[in-house]
Amino acid sequence: MTQAxxxxxxxxxxxxRKIKSYVEAIGLLHWDLRTGAPRKGVDIRSQTIGMLTTExxxxxxxxxxxxxxxxxxxxxxxxxxxxxxxxLIEECRTEYERNRSVPADKIKEYSILAAQSESYWEEAKxxxxxxxxxxxxxxxxxxxxxxxxxxxxxDTRYDTLLDMYEPELTVAKLDDVFGRLKxxxxxxxxxxxxxxxxxxxxxxxxxxxxxxxxxxxxFLLKEMGYDFEAGRLDESVHPFATGLNPGDVRITTHYIPxxxxxxxxxxxxxxxxxxxxxxxxxDLAGTLLAEGTSMGIHESQxxxxxxxxxxxxxxxxxxxxxxxxxxxxxxxxxxxxxxYLAVNRVENSLIRIEADELTYNLxxxxxxxxxxMLFNEGLEVSKLPEVWNExxxxxxxxxxxxxxxxxxxxxxxxxxxxxxxASYSLGNMYAAQILxxxxxxxxxFDQYIARGELLPIKEWLTDKIYVxxxxxxxxxxxxxxxxxxxNPDYLADYLEQKYTEIYKL
Ligand code: ZN
Ligand code: ZN
Numbered sequence: 001m002t003q004a005x006x007x008x009x010x011x012x013x014x015x016x017r018k019i020k021s022y023v024e025a026i027g028l029l030h031w032d033l034r035t036g037a038p039r040k041g042v043d044i045r046s047q048t049i050g051m052l053t054t055e056x057x058x059x060x061x062x063x064x065x066x067x068x069x070x071x072x073x074x075x076x077x078x079x080x081x082x083x084x085x086x087x088l089i090e091e092c093r094t095e096y097e098r099n100r101s102v103p104a105d106k107i108k109e110y111s112i113l114a115a116q117s118e119s120y121w122e123e124a125k126x127x128x129x130x131x132x133x134x135x136x137x138x139x140x141x142x143x144x145x146x147x148x149x150x151x152x153x154x155d156t157r158y159d160t161l162l163d164m165y166e167p168e169l170t171v172a173k174l175d176d177v178f179g180r181l182k183x184x185x186x187x188x189x190x191x192x193x194x195x196x197x198x199x200x201x202x203x204x205x206x207x208x209x210x211x212x213x214x215x216x217x218x219f220l221l222k223e224m225g226y227d228f229e230a231g232r233l234d235e236s237v238h239p240f241a242t243g244l245n246p247g248d249v250r251i252t253t254h255y256i257p258x259x260x261x262x263x264x265x266x267x268x269x270x271x272x273x274x275x276x277x278x279x280x281x282x283d284l285a286g287t288l289l290a291e292g293t294s295m296g297i298h299e300s301q302x303x304x305x306x307x308x309x310x311x312x313x314x315x316x317x318x319x320x321x322x323x324x325x326x327x328x329x330x331x332x333x334x335x336x337x338x339x340y341l342a343v344n345r346v347e348n349s350l351i352r353i354e355a356d357e358l359t360y361n362l363x364x365x366x367x368x369x370x371x372x373m374l375f376n377e378g379l380e381v382s383k384l385p386e387v388w389n390e391x392x393x394x395x396x397x398x399x400x401x402x403x404x405x406x407x408x409x410x411x412x413x414x415x416x417x418x419x420x421x422a423s424y425s426l427g428n429m430y431a432a433q434i435l436x437x438x439x440x441x442x443x444x445f446d447q448y449i450a451r452g453e454l455l456p457i458k459e460w461l462t463d464k465i466y467v468x469x470x471x472x473x474x475x476x477x478x479x480x481x482x483x484x485x486x487n488p489d490y491l492a493d494y495l496e497q498k499y500t501e502i503y504k505l
Contacts, residue, residue: 005077009085012068015059016092017286020245022056027244033119035234035252042119050112057107060092061100069093084289087471091288102150110143114416121414122237130385130403133414138381140416141374148375158375161419165295166426167473171372174422177429177488178365184492185361188499192346192358195503199341206330208260216326217253217267220319224305225458226251226271230278238353238411239266241302243277243292246285250274260327261343262354265306272305273298275458279466289470295420297474299427300434301461307357307428308435308494309457314450316340344502348396350405358495359396361428366391367410367421375418430478432491434465437482 029049037045059065072078072089081089117136124133148160155170162169218233236252243249251270256262276292284290292298309315320336331339346356352363370387373379379387388407393399400406412420438460439445448456464481478486499505 005071005081008068008071009081011064012072012089012092013287015062015064015068016088016288019056019059020286020288020290022052022059024244026052026056027242030115031242031244031250033115034236034238034240039119043116046112046115046119049115050108053111054104054108057099057102058104060095061102065092065096066100069096084283084287084471088287088289091470095288098151102147106143106146106150110147110416113139113143114414117414117416118411121408121411125404125408128402128404128408130408133408134381137384137413140413141381141418144416144418145375156376158372158419161371161375162422163419165417165420165423167294168475169296169422169426171376174368177486178368178425181361181425181429181488181492182365184489185358185495188492188496189346189348189358189362191505192499192503193348195505197502197504199345199502200338201342201345203330203334203338204260204342205258206260207257208327208330210255210257212326213255213260213263216323217263219322220264221251221267221271223319223452224268224271224275224454226274227278231274233267239270241270241273241277243274246278246280246282246290249277259354260330265310266353268310269302269306272302275305275461276301276466279458279462280469281467284469284471291470293468293470293472293477294474295423296426296430297465297477299423300430301427301465303424303427303431304435304461308431309449309454311343311357312446312449313340314446316343317450318452341502344498346499346503348398350392350396350398350400351409353409357428358499361425361491362395364421364425366395368425371418371421426486429486429488429491430474432494433478433482433484433487435494436490 026049029045029052033042033045033049069089069092078086078089113136117133117140120136121133124130144161145157148157151160151164154160154163155172159170162171162174221233222228230247231249231251234250234252235254237254239251239253241249241251251267251274253263253266253270273292276298280290292301316336316339320339323339324331344356346358348359349355352360352367355363366388369391370379370384373387374381374384385403385407389399392406410421412418438457442448442456442460445457448454465477468477472480475485478484
C-alpha cells in the first residue's frame with residue numbers, strides 16, 4: 001500500500017498558490033498600465049513587470065516543482081486523486097515541460113520588452129508611425145522564434161504558437177476549418193452585397209452623449225448578470241477583460257461619440273468574458289484551473305453574448321425602448337425594426353473590432369495567413385504593411401489609407417500574442433455550435449430574451465461551461481455539450497439563416 005500523498009499534494013498546492021499570487025499581481029499591473037497609468041512611469045513599470053514575471057517563471061520550473069512532478073509521475077500515486085487534482089498536476093506538468101529549457105534571463109528580457117512595446121504601439125498607432133514601432137516588433141518576433149525552439153517545434157513552427165492559446169489546435173486543422181468556412185461565407189457575402197435591401201444606418205452616427213452611453217452599458221451589464229461586486233468597468237484604448245481572481249474580474253470599454261454601437265457591443269463582449277471568469281467554481285480558486293479553458297472557448301462566450309444574444313431581434317424587442325429613453329432625440333424617428341437591421345448591417349470594412357459578424361471572420365483569416373507567413377515562411381516585419389494591404393484588397397476589396405487603420409490597428413502583436421487571433425473565429429464557431437444545443441435544451445430561449453430574462457441563459461452557460469474553468473479541455477467541453485467536435489457548419493448555418501431574413505436573399 002502506498003501512503004495517501006496528502007503532504008506532497010499540499011506542498012504542490014502551496015507552490016501553485018504562490019505562482020497564482022504573482023500572476024494576480026502582474027495582471028493588476030498590466031490592467032493599470034492600460035487604464036491610465038502615467039506615461040512617464042511606463043519604463044520602470046515595465047521593468048517591475050519583467051522582474052515579477054521572471055520570479056513567477058522560476059517557480060514554475062523550479063527544482064521543487066520538478067521533484068513534485070516526478071513524485072506524481074507514479075500512476076499508483078495519482079490513482080486515488082480527484083479529477084481536479086489530477087488536472088492540476090497535468091497543468092503544472094505542461095507548463096514545466098514547455099518552459100524548463102527557456103533561460104530565465106530570456107523571459108525577463110522578453111517580458112520587459114513586451115510591456116514597453118505595448119505602450120509604444122499605442123503611440124505608433126496614434127501617430128500612424130509604423131517605422132517607429134518596427135524595431136520593437138522585429139525584436140518581439142525574433143524572441144518568439146527563439147522561444148519556439150525552446151518550447152519545441154510542433155508540426156510547423158506556427159503550430160507551437162497556436163497550441164499555447166488553443167491546446168491541440170494545428171495549422172492542418174485550421175486550414176481545413178477556415179477553408180470550409182470561407183467556401184460558405186464568401187458566396188453569402190456576395191449575395192448580401194447584391195441585395196437591394198441595404199439597411200439604413202446614418203442614425204447610428206449622430207452625436208451620442210458619452211455619459212448616456214456609459215449609463216446604458218452599465219444597465220446592460222447588470223441585466224446579463226455581471227457582478228459589480230466582483231468587478232468594475234473602466235475605459236481603455238482597446239476594450240479588454242481581465243480576471244485577477246473569480247472575485248475580481250475587470251472589464252473596460254471605449255466610448256465613441258458618433259458611434260452608439262461601439263460601446264454597447266464591447267460591453268456585451270467583455271461582459272461575456274467576465275461572466276465566464278466570475279462563475280468559475282470556487283473549488284478551483286487559487287489553482288491554475290481557475291481560468292477559462294482556452295482563448296477559443298473564452299471568445300465563444302464573449303461572442304455568444306455580443307452577437308447571438310446582443311444582435312438578435314428578441315434582444316432589441318426588449319431593450320430598444322430603454323435605449324431610446326437614453327437617446328430620445330437621436331432615436332425618435334427610428335423604429336426597433338430599423339435599429340435591429342442597422343445593428344446587423346454587413347459591410348466590408350478596414351477595422352476588425354468594428355466589423356460585422358460575417359466579415360469579421362475574413363479579418364481573422366487575413367491575420368492567420370500573415371502570422372503563418374511570419375513564422376513558417378520567413379516574412380520580414382518590414383514587409384508587414386505591404387502584405388497587410390494586399391490581403392485587405394484581395395479579401396475585402398479595400399486598401400487602408402494609413403497604417404493606423406491597417407497593420408497597426410491591433411494590440412496583439414505588440415504584446416507578442418501571435419497565434420491568438422484564430423481564437424476569435426474559433427469562438428464564433430464554438431458559439432454557434434453551443435447555441436444550437438442551447439436552443440434545443442431551452443425551447444423558450446427567444447422568449448426569455450424578449451422578456452429581458454437573461455439569467456436562465458447565464459445559468460445554463462454556468463452549468464455547462466463556466467464552473468469547469470480549465471478542468472475540462474476545449475474539445476472535452478464542446479463534445480460534452482454538443483455531442484460532436486468543432487464543426488464550422490453551425491456558424492455558416494447561423495449566418496445564412498440570419499442574413500437571408502435580414503437581406504431578403
Ligand atoms: Zn454606419
Ligand atoms: Zn474577446
